[in-house]
């Protein structure tokens with residue numbers, strides 16, 4: 001039995017007309033640029049149930065072997081190589097299937113993108129206690145494409161790097177004194193106030209993808225500066241996978257609970273908000289001057305706080321709901337509270353979202369604390 005025209009067409013379309021190993025475009029010559037059909041369809045499980053057919057002894061029934069699901073579009077060279085005796089124990093059925101699956105899923109996502117469905121990527125890149133992560137333009141673009149079918153845009157600069165707020169050149173991150181916070185704050189303001197405002201005036205921004213890696217107070221501040229005239233998707237680097245993309249949606253998010261500690265008197269003007277999401281801040285760790293204030297604690301329901309608790313966009317939404325609910329409760333029931341001291345053990349995406357939820361004209365001022373040398377100090381305000 002030979003490969004039917006239908007299965008041949010399927011295999012070519014799923015591969016996007018490119019070699020599934022090297023990505024070479026297979027309908028055009030590399031030297032002459034003439035139209036040629038250069039690709040070959042390689043069997044993953046060999047065509048025949050026979051030891052001399054490469055990977056042919058796999059249990060896959062013979063009639064299924066000539067279907068697109070068992071075929072990879074390859075250059076002649078790669079086709080030849082995967083079928084050589086010496087490569088059979090490396091290029092196994094399992095491995096080839098996984099390469100094919102990843103590649104075809106990627107092609108399908110890429111071809112679904114349209115410039116009308118664009119998103120402007122903003123990257124805030126700093127250090128956290130000396131550590132840096134990779135947050136390049138390709139890294140961000142890939143996360144956007146994998147997480148939602150949007151076309152990543154990096155406008156408004158000579159190199160097309162888009163909005164990049166680079167805090168890595170600000171000195172003093174490890175000791176994090178007042179000068180450090182002030183300088184970082186100014187750099188964030190500069191990009192947001194000058195460049196993003198310009199872009200908004202030209203009406204070219206409808207959706208923003210926000211990426212941030214920096215000390216937590218800076219991310220809250222960053223979030224507070226992203227106004228709500230456009231929709232925002234916030235990204236974080238997931239510790240378990242080291243990837244920035246959100247995994248595909250899988251059911252509802254994990255809920256959060258809010259606990260109230262201490263009584264809130266009618267004339268209370270200040271309170272404490274503790275976010276125990278990726279870790280747990282104990283009451284004993286609070287600075288003395290906060291110990292007597294009414295306190296609210298937000299934490300995931302039913303599980304111990306841990307890194308990667310926010311493992312989906314649905315869970316991030318649940319966190320945002322919990323914050324929003326608390327802020328509106330305060331507004332309705334404790335109007336006197338004008339200042340909330342915020343101590344957070346939270347993933348970076350949660351920090352950005354906290355800043356975004358805050359509305360300066362209705363909510364209390366947020367004093368954001370940073371922990372250095374085991375002590376919490378108030379370092380930035382969102383008002």
Ligand SMILES: [Zn+2]
Pocket residue numbers: 019020021022023024074075078
């Ligand atoms: Zn190739």
